[in-house]
Amino acid sequence: MPASALPxxxxxxxxxxxxxxxxxxxxxxxxxxxxxxxxxxxxxxxxGSWERDIDDGRVxxxxxxxxxHGLAPGTFGGTVESYQRLLHPEDRERVLxxxxxxxxxxxxxxxxxxxxxDGVVRWLEAHGRVIRDASGRPRRTIGIATxxxxxxxxxxxxxxxxxxxxxxxxxxxxxxTLETIVRLAVPALADWxxxxxxxxxGAHRIVALHASPGKQPLLDELHRFAPNLExxxxxxxxxxxxxxxxxxxxxxxxxxxxxxxxxxxxxxxxTLEPRSAxxxxxxxxxxxxxxxxxxxxxxxxxxxxxxxxxxxxxxAFRASTALENARLYGEVVESRRLLEEQALELELxxxxxxxxxxxxxSQRDELEQQAAEMEAVNEELHRVNEELVVANDATxxxxxxxxxxxxxxxxxxxxxxxEWRFRYINEAAGKTFARAGHDVNELVGRVLWEExxxxxxxxxxxxxxxxxxxxxxxxxxEYYPKGGTWSEMRCYPxxxxxxxxxxxxxxxxxxxxxxxxxxxxVSEILGSSLDYENTVQSVAExxxxxxxxxxxxxxxxxxxxxxxxxxxxxxxxxxxLAHALWERYPPNLDLPNGLGEVLRTGLPEMYPEIPxxxxxxxxxxxxxxxxxxxxxxxxxIIVPLTAHERVLGAMTLASxxxxxxxxxxxxxxxxxxxxxxxLAIDNAxxxxxxxxxxxxxxxxxxxxxxxxxxxxxxxxxxxxKTRIADEARHAAEEANHAKAQFLAHMSHELRxxxxxxxxxxxxxxxxxxxxxxxxxxxxxxxxxxxxxxxxGLINDVLNFAKLESGHVDYRIAPFPIAPLITGVEALVxxxxxxxxxxxxxxxxxxxxxxxxxxxxxxxxLLNLLSNAIKFTGRGGLVRVSAVADGDDAVITVxxxxxxxxxxxxxxxxxxxxxxxxxxxxxxxEGTGLGLAISRDLARAxxxxxxxxxxxxxxxxxxxRLPRA
Numbered sequence: 001m002p003a004s005a006l007p008x009x010x011x012x013x014x015x016x017x018x019x020x021x022x023x024x025x026x027x028x029x030x031x032x033x034x035x036x037x038x039x040x041x042x043x044x045x046x047x048g049s050w051e052r053d054i055d056d057g058r059v060x061x062x063x064x065x066x067x068x069h070g071l072a073p074g075t076f077g078g079t080v081e082s083y084q085r086l087l088h089p090e091d092r093e094r095v096l097x098x099x100x101x102x103x104x105x106x107x108x109x110x111x112x113x114x115x116x117x118d119g120v121v122r123w124l125e126a127h128g129r130v131i132r133d134a135s136g137r138p139r140r141t142i143g144i145a146t147x148x149x150x151x152x153x154x155x156x157x158x159x160x161x162x163x164x165x166x167x168x169x170x171x172x173x174x175x176x177t178l179e180t181i182v183r184l185a186v187p188a189l190a191d192w193x194x195x196x197x198x199x200x201x202g203a204h205r206i207v208a209l210h211a212s213p214g215k216q217p218l219l220d221e222l223h224r225f226a227p228n229l230e231x232x233x234x235x236x237x238x239x240x241x242x243x244x245x246x247x248x249x250x251x252x253x254x255x256x257x258x259x260x261x262x263x264x265x266x267x268x269x270x271t272l273e274p275r276s277a278x279x280x281x282x283x284x285x286x287x288x289x290x291x292x293x294x295x296x297x298x299x300x301x302x303x304x305x306x307x308x309x310x311x312x313x314x315x316a317f318r319a320s321t322a323l324e325n326a327r328l329y330g331e332v333v334e335s336r337r338l339l340e341e342q343a344l345e346l347e348l349x350x351x352x353x354x355x356x357x358x359x360x361x362s363q364r365d366e367l368e369q370q371a372a373e374m375e376a377v378n379e380e381l382h383r384v385n386e387e388l389v390v391a392n393d394a395t396x397x398x399x400x401x402x403x404x405x406x407x408x409x410x411x412x413x414x415x416x417x418x419e420w421r422f423r424y425i426n427e428a429a430g431k432t433f434a435r436a437g438h439d440v441n442e443l444v445g446r447v448l449w450e451e452x453x454x455x456x457x458x459x460x461x462x463x464x465x466x467x468x469x470x471x472x473x474x475x476x477x478e479y480y481p482k483g484g485t486w487s488e489m490r491c492y493p494x495x496x497x498x499x500x501x502x503x504x505x506x507x508x509x510x511x512x513x514x515x516x517x518x519x520x521x522v523s524e525i526l527g528s529s530l531d532y533e534n535t536v537q538s539v540a541e542x543x544x545x546x547x548x549x550x551x552x553x554x555x556x557x558x559x560x561x562x563x564x565x566x567x568x569x570x571x572x573x574x575x576x577l578a579h580a581l582w583e584r585y586p587p588n589l590d591l592p593n594g595l596g597e598v599l600r601t602g603l604p605e606m607y608p609e610i611p612x613x614x615x616x617x618x619x620x621x622x623x624x625x626x627x628x629x630x631x632x633x634x635x636x637i638i639v640p641l642t643a644h645e646r647v648l649g650a651m652t653l654a655s656x657x658x659x660x661x662x663x664x665x666x667x668x669x670x671x672x673x674x675x676x677x678x679l680a681i682d683n684a685x686x687x688x689x690x691x692x693x694x695x696x697x698x699x700x701x702x703x704x705x706x707x708x709x710x711x712x713x714x715x716x717x718x719x720x721k722t723r724i725a726d727e728a729r730h731a732a733e734e735a736n737h738a739k740a741q742f743l744a745h746m747s748h749e750l751r752x753x754x755x756x757x758x759x760x761x762x763x764x765x766x767x768x769x770x771x772x773x774x775x776x777x778x779x780x781x782x783x784x785x786x787x788x789x790x791x792g793l794i795n796d797v798l799n800f801a802k803l804e805s806g807h808v809d810y811r812i813a814p815f816p817i818a819p820l821i822t823g824v825e826a827l828v829x830x831x832x833x834x835x836x837x838x839x840x841x842x843x844x845x846x847x848x849x850x851x852x853x854x855x856x857x858x859x860x861l862l863n864l865l866s867n868a869i870k871f872t873g874r875g876g877l878v879r880v881s882a883v884a885d886g887d888d889a890v891i892t893v894x895x896x897x898x899x900x901x902x903x904x905x906x907x908x909x910x911x912x913x914x915x916x917x918x919x920x921x922x923x924x925e926g927t928g929l930g931l932a933i934s935r936d937l938a939r940a941x942x943x944x945x946x947x948x949x950x951x952x953x954x955x956x957x958x959x960r961l962p963r964a
Contacts, residue, residue: 842881
């Protein structure tokens, strides 16, 4: 072993007398052999040892402890400062405080984290004891440290998965369930976690959570950079395409480049500082990929491995289905296996240390015998006798060292001799016995079966005696009713016929297994039949006697009245007694606690202890109290049967003969059993109601047949009327077509003379036929205005006729809307100036494109602007704007004019309808076709034209067209 592993002055050096007397060769060799055995045992069991000289502050480590800290053998600096650098920042002050306490003479036991030079974080469990000199002054501290990282990870994974399973069974809301699972994973498994589910449009981010609230907005911003699932090389896209998990132990710039869709995306990723990642698919029962869960490590320094990837897959599995509880059980079994392996290593170490202790005891006996013989020797051997006394002291010092190591074992550990007397009790076992009311100092030398007579005849006695008699190691698990705990016992035979026993509390593991078993069987029983009276009775019999000595189920039959549908006990005679007691003394539902309170509030009640005062308070008379006392109830649970937020009844569990004391885990299990039973009862009732409804439907079928015959006769009459209406509609369509042809023909005929009138008026105006005076010029301008107005009316009629006959051609193509909106201002500027109207162009995004005919869109805008100018008084406002709205572009024309009455909003879009006509408003002449034509054009381009207006408050017309 290198110098860094042994202190400069080992325990042997302290044995030299002031005069330099040395040990006899035999004793010295025995001590060296014992020390070598101790070091070997510690190295083999992966437990590192350390020693610190309090005076000079030097620290010495074993090679195993250096390897645990990620150092090469012999490279540890040996100072507190070099050790500080390896401590986790969050645990550093606590460890240093423990070292200061050790220097002050206090023993140490703590669990803390270290950070290896390669950045890996590990969990250690350390035990240290103080060695004092003859004057009682602390000289040095010694101890051991165990790497418990894998055990912690296994326990954390088991707790995380168990909690996720409970959450999934308690919720049917997809988003809330996924959010709760992510909150469990952060920060227990990841610094940030994201859940993406597949939708028709691609990946849809459901949950994104960061452990640091300050970085949550950055994580939310990542949602804008969704990858292309078909082509992207981003990790989540690869996992969703392949359906296989992806482990990125070390995040590099290459991964950032693969994930980033832009420079801004890459910069955002660098700000979040991912260091490791695990991305797993969320698979359905048929193997199809539903999405992915992404786990990232950053500030914590965690580096994911295969075990973390398995945990992430297990979480994804729980997110995909609430029915596959087998996965949770597998995780629990895996965690238990890891704990068993560590326990086995500790047991081997304990056995080796026990063998060494036995060997040292033998050496001590030999030295004591030599000392007795030396007393009979003459004065010449006096010096040798003194040396043997010194050697005896050294043996005792070594024994104390070994005891110190045994005391460092975290689990309870005891040694019995061949007569089953307590020989040794470590500190952990002493605390266990003290909690049971035993004085540890008085237990040593006492017989086990006399101190614990309740163990006689149990499996504890049978298995422990087997270890002693068969001289074989015995491992078993057993429940101790008096303490309400499960223990994993490991009994090792000793050469002298005694037994060394180490045990650990496995109550939580057994309860988890028990919960899984009961819930699985309950679901199987409840799903086997819709006859809930029988299935609920089977559930009650299932929980007896393991979970309860008594089980009863009561349902609400009517307000203030309940019926008992199930009672279970291992003794049929006591079941009959329970029925008789129920008939004679029905429960008082008005009491402030008990069954009535649970039915009223829907909240469970638990009584860990049932005192006699509670029985007295609930008794009707002396006979009732006597029978209640004879039942011997010790603990009880009452849980509501709740389905769809309705209380259907309650289930009562009680312990008596077993002496079991209920706790919170029992209440949670009983509540889940009751919840499943309530759902089964509610479903069965719904099924029965559906059967009754079906019978009622069958009774009504004959009446429906009679009604159908009457309807058939009415349908024949209606068909005849429909035929007459179709003939009339056909005639109307022909007349409408003839009208449209006539309008088109007349419009063409009228446009020719009107164009001639306009042309000749312009020739006269410019003086072709001689000069004109101002009066003549004004007359010519009036002729031209009337000609243009009449031509506009004819054009409207012609356009409407084309629309009616379907002869309008559309040239649909993508084009930017902004230039078109800007350009129409010049076309209506003269009209705006004539009425001194203010014009505002809200503009539009230059990137906003519409898929339509530009010429038709301009025609619609000009029609709307013309109407706005007509119906807006002088000094008013006309405004045009365009915005994107989802897949559409919306062009808005608003004015501050007279508005449109609510009863006219639909009518103004009909042909030849004018708002001013008949209203007393003059100056608004027209055909009444502008809005009808505009709406028909918009709809022909897969859009629409709508109005928002109130009389006297202006109008807002919206043209909605598809975006390109």
